Amino acid sequence: MEKEQLQKLIDKVLSGRASAQEEQELDQWYASQDAAQGFTEGLDAQGKNVLGSQLFRNIEQRIQAEEIQEAPVHQLTAPSHRKWWIAAAVVLLLGIGGFYYFNGKPAGQVLASVWQEYKTTNEVKELILPDGSRIWLNAGSGIRYDTAFVSGRREIWLQGEAYFDVAQMESKPFLVHTSHITTLVLGTAFNIDAYEPASNITVTVKDGKVAVSDSIKILTQLVANQRIICKTDGSFRKDTAISSDMMAWTSGQLVFRDMKFSEVAKRLERKFGVELIFRDASIGNCSITASFTETTTLRDILEMLALTNGSVIKTGQNPNQYFISGKKQCK
Structure with a gap:
């Protein structure tokens, strides 16, 4: 299969426009390849790492979005999403050329990540992200994030406790990573207590809706005045909460x-x-x-x-x- 033809096929599969026959065609091509050497010769190690990270984060974003819409609580299974991972692997083999679908920019315009980190000691700190979202960091907490949102979505890594008032931006979902739990939102206000990740992580929603997942499945969705308490063994408890209690610490x-x-x-x-x-x-x-x-x-x-x-x-x-x-x- 010619490279140009393969790129078009990948784009169709990833955008959801491919027919069952086209998906099977890509499936068969990938299965026949032991390696596609030469496609990434123009990339250095850093370029491949950036591409791989951006690519798989965006693919994961598509998968999570589908999971929320189609089945709020169930485990991801490899067969149902195999086409995404095959397409991902193929794009990596192709190199930069297949990256148009994800960021709308040619390969030479791959953005560089600019990481920002904040930590608090005994104080509460309010932060405003580049997208307008507001974060209150509780005492003894810290966050890390890419200010350029290179991955195509807004991702935060949190240690401790933080309250989030997220600006709506459907094209760039907002994710908060805390130890073994990830919280996915589009626009809402919620609190995450991850002071003791070895025992419990608690997510409480004030407004809007979030989906909470572990490394393999979406655990549940939460709406206003609901919370989930997650344990490291994979078990969790979902109940109601008083939102005013949840955010009281933001004002001291x-x-x-x-x-x-x-x-x-x-x-x-x-x-x-x-x-x-x-x-x-x-x-x-x-x-x-x-x-x-x-x-x-x-x-x-x-x-x-x-x-x-x-x-x-x-x-x-x-x-x-x-x-x-x-x-x-x-x-």
Whole structure:
């Protein structure tokens, strides 16, 4: 098959305009190739890496979009999307020539990624992305993203917690990667808590709709006032949430609703830069429901928690270290 003919066939398959016979034709051509040497001779290693990364991200975008529209909750199976991966592999064999479909630009105009990274210590930081989306980073959090959106979509890598108010841009889906979970949106406001990726990652939606997936399947879709709590073993729980609680931290407030004392302590540590130590670990299992304004001092918060929980909180030799003890024990 001539290179030009093959390129046209690939473009048809990727754009969804190919007939079943044309898809089979591409299938058969790919199966007959051990290697297509010479097609990528004009690319250096960096060029191939950029092309491969852009290509597969866009193919994955198409697959995820189809999954959301056709079957919100099911596992991806290789046969149903084999044509995409074959086309991807073929384009890589062809080199830059097959890249028109993805970014509408000739090979020589491949964009360069410009990575930006932000981290917070004890403060909340508000950021505005190039597309107009707004992000609030909670204390002890960080994000990394490509400011040029070279992949054709807006991708964020998050550690910690962040609240997102995403600008609508249907041509460039917005994705947030957190450890083993990816959240895909088109335009919405939502919160992701990934402080403890080894245990739970929580996604809560204020407005709009998101799809949450792991490495192999879409777990569920969420709409306003819904959340999902994902565990590393692949299990998850979906329930309702109070959106005002979810975003309270963006204005400096602290809201704890039926939260373990140990988790409350971690949030206070991040916000105030201190260390809270439980003399008895079982105290950390006790449930806390409380809210504090932005101006409430750490001392006042600790005194209130001690009063409501029946515990004793004392400072150590280090002024930034507090010890929590008490008779109350929780399982």
